Amino acid sequence: MKETKILAALGQVDDAYIAEAAPVQRKRWGWIKWVATAACLALIVVGGAAGVPSRNNRGFAAHANFAVGPFKRRQG
Amino acid sequence: MDDQQIISLFWARAEDAVAETARQYGRYCHAIAYNILRSREDSEECVNDTWLRAWESMPPHHPERLDTFLGKITRNLALNRWEKSAAGKRGGGQVEVALEELQDCLPTAEIIEQAVDSMALTAALNRFLASLPSETRRIFMQRYWYLRSIKAIAAELGANESKVKMTLLRARGKLKQILEEEGISL
Numbered sequence: 001m002k003e004t005k006i007l008a009a010l011g012q013v014d015d016a017y018i019a020e021a022a023p024v025q026r027k028r029w030g031w032i033k034w035v036a037t038a039a040c041l042a043l044i045v046v047g048g049a050a051g052v053p054s055r056n057n058r059g060f061a062a063h064a065n066f067a068v069g070p071f072k073r074r075q076g
Numbered sequence: 077m078d079d080q081q082i083i084s085l086f087w088a089r090a091e092d093a094v095a096e097t098a099r100q101y102g103r104y105c106h107a108i109a110y111n112i113l114r115s116r117e118d119s120e121e122c123v124n125d126t127w128l129r130a131w132e133s134m135p136p137h138h139p140e141r142l143d144t145f146l147g148k149i150t151r152n153l154a155l156n157r158w159e160k161s162a163a164g165k166r167g168g169g170q171v172e173v174a175l176e177e178l179q180d181c182l183p184t185a186e187i188i189e190q191a192v193d194s195m196a197l198t199a200a201l202n203r204f205l206a207s208l209p210s211e212t213r214r215i216f217m218q219r220y221w222y223l224r225s226i227k228a229i230a231a232e233l234g235a236n237e238s239k240v241k242m243t244l245l246r247a248r249g250k251l252k253q254i255l256e257e258e259g260i261s262l
Contacts, residue, residue, distance in 0.1 A: 004159070009197035010220055011151050015144040015204050021217030022143070023101060023224060024232055 079142040086134035094127045097182045101143060105150040111223040112154040122157060151221070192243045197260060208247065216247045217238055 077096055085093035092118045105126050108121035111234050126149045139145035215233070218224045219240075226244075 001259070005194070005197065006201075007155065007220065009194050010201055011148055011155070011219070012194075012198045013201050013205060015141050017202075017213060017217055018144040018147060018221060019141065020210070021214045021219065021221060022147075023107065023222060023228070052248070074142075 079139075082132060083138060086131065087138070094131060096131065097127060097142070097146065098123075101146050104143060105146055108150045108222060111225075112151070112158050117156070118157060122150060122154050123137055125153050126201040141162070155244060200255060200258050200260050201251075204251050207250070207254075212243055212247055215243050217242055 077102070082096050082100070085096060088189070098168060102123060105123045105179065106119050108257070109122040110116070113119050113122065113223060129149045133149075137145075161204055215229055218229045218232075219226070224238050226240050230240045234241070
């Protein structure tokens with residue numbers, strides 16, 4: 001069959017054309033992308049919650065563990 | 077491990093060669109076979125046959141690119157398998173078997189003539205591909221080398237299906253023109 005001849009001959013074309021058209025394989029890393037997105041969202045939520053000022057403190061700077069350098073709290 | 081290191085393993089007849097090849101190019105070759113055969117089991121067999129062929133052909137071969145070298149083997153094997161199964165459905169398998177047996181009777185001159193025709197056709201296809209814009213060439217190759225669906229090609233390129241179909245139609249027209257101009261008869 002003539003079509004089969006074209007299909008077979010096409011199989012032997014230059015490697016550069018075969019490599020250029022190689023389909024992009026994304027599936028394998030799909031789950032990593034979702035896990036990374038979820039982790040980033042979780043960090044934003046947790047970080048945001050920790051940074052919100054309340055009646056008892058004024059966010060991170062008011063907490064002893066985070067008060068460093070020129071912002072260090074006076075003890076007593 | 078890069079291609080040349082894997083090829084060195086083949087040349088050294090190290091068994092790791094097949095395992096490393098399967099790890100790096102298993103999915104690539106499986107995708108090629110699956111596009112043609114649409115059967116997971118047949119595709120796996122085809123890929124395993126590819127490793128065997130690679131083992132048998134290196135040495136003496138020392139390909140510059142391992143991906144396309146393996147891809148070509150897989151594509152050939154998958155197309156042969158597909159052809160046999162299509163022929164089997166048409167003629168209960170016996171016609172195909174009989175034709176294959178009769179191929180042994182072909183005179184050597186005719187086999188050489190067929191090979192020369194095939195080489196001339198491949199050379200014309202190379203010229204045709206070189207004349208295409210990059211995107212058109214990718215679409216053409218994805219369709220007729222990788223045997224991908226129009227839908228899959230459109231999705232990967234972020235284009236709609238009608239654009240892909242139109243591009244292929246024009247490319248086929250151009251190929252027909254080139255083959256006629258070069259006097260290549262099929």
